[in-house]
Amino acid sequence: xxxxxxxxxxxxxGLNAQILDEVLKNVDEGVETETIYLENYDxxxxxxxxxxxxxxxxxxxxxxxxxxxxxxxxxxxxxSGVLKNFFDCMRPKLVYFKENGDTIPGKFKNKxxxxxxxxxxxxxxxxxxxxxxxAFKTIDRVMSAAGxxxxxxxxxxxxxxxxxxxxxxxxxxxxxxxxxxxxKRKDDSTVKRYIQLFFMIAxxxxxxxxxxxxxxxxxxxxxxxxxxxxTVIFFVLLxxxxxxxxxxxxxxx
Ligand SMILES: Cc1cc2nc3c(=O)[nH]c(=O)nc-3n(C[C@H](O)[C@H](O)[C@H](O)COP(=O)(O)O)c2cc1C
Numbered sequence: 001x002x003x004x005x006x007x008x009x010x011x012x013x014g015l016n017a018q019i020l021d022e023v024l025k026n027v028d029e030g031v032e033t034e035t036i037y038l039e040n041y042d043x044x045x046x047x048x049x050x051x052x053x054x055x056x057x058x059x060x061x062x063x064x065x066x067x068x069x070x071x072x073x074x075x076x077x078x079x080s081g082v083l084k085n086f087f088d089c090m091r092p093k094l095v096y097f098k099e100n101g102d103t104i105p106g107k108f109k110n111k112x113x114x115x116x117x118x119x120x121x122x123x124x125x126x127x128x129x130x131x132x133x134x135a136f137k138t139i140d141r142v143m144s145a146a147g148x149x150x151x152x153x154x155x156x157x158x159x160x161x162x163x164x165x166x167x168x169x170x171x172x173x174x175x176x177x178x179x180x181x182x183x184k185r186k187d188d189s190t191v192k193r194y195i196q197l198f199f200m201i202a203x204x205x206x207x208x209x210x211x212x213x214x215x216x217x218x219x220x221x222x223x224x225x226x227x228x229x230x231t232v233i234f235f236v237l238l239x240x241x242x243x244x245x246x247x248x249x250x251x252x253x
Pocket of ligand 1: 010014016073118131159
């Protein structure tokens with residue numbers, strides 16, 4: 001089992017480097033780790049019929065690792081250029097091309113990744129305006145095309161003037177270090193998602209029927225009124241839950 005840290009910051013010993021280091025030093029015993037600092041590599045695109053030893057070396061390191069940890073600060077509300085350039089140049093190795101130009105996951109399919117990013121703006125501003133969103137989304141988009149499975153993300157807002165990673169984020173690093181130390185085969189969250197869906201529906205149905213109780217003088221005995229009120233209440237609850245799950249819960253802070 002091997003975990004590869006990929007540091008893509010202008011600063012070799014900055015906050016992203018510290019978070020990455022905190023994750024890697026807390027992995028389980030026996031798990032091998034390695035960190036590569038992308039600024040040390042001259043990463044250029046693949047040219048037809050020409051060897052690209054830098055990309056080959058990096059691809060070999062990725063191939064021999066089970067989990068990749070990307071640590072890249074947010075620059076101009078985007079992913080740092082060095083990581084974006086790395087992804088762009090690596091594209092032929094991350095995905096295969098079909099005859100019609102579509103892409104399918106390449107040889108790294110079913111590996112796992114963890115993303116780390118940071119920004120100057122405060123936790124509240126990042127929560128409200130999503131300054132780090134694009135950085136994470138770009139990593140997710142590329143990894144999804146490559147069939148690589150997400151294990152989680154660590155975000156550190158409010159880095160202006162910050163020298164050391166705060167205690168609560170160090171705790172989060174330890175949590176993820178344990179999580180990525182366990183070898184996983186495929187995306188094993190499918191069963192978990194179905195169980196969550198089951199309980200979500202069960203609870204919503206219960207609340208809907210609870211709300212219908214005081215309405216019973218008007219709706220009981222009338223199948224269509226019962227049905228219509230159930231559908232409307234269930235729909236409103238579903239809308240609220242979906243809004244919470246997709247917008248509020250996933251805001252980064
Ligand atoms: C070129 C550049 C662009 C940046 N753009 C933003 C930005 O749009 N929003 C923000 O909050 N911070 C921005 N920052 C601040 C970085 O996100 C911050 O310096 C980062 O947390 C430093 O991470 P490091 O210590 O690993 O280098 C920018 C920094 C640089 C160098």
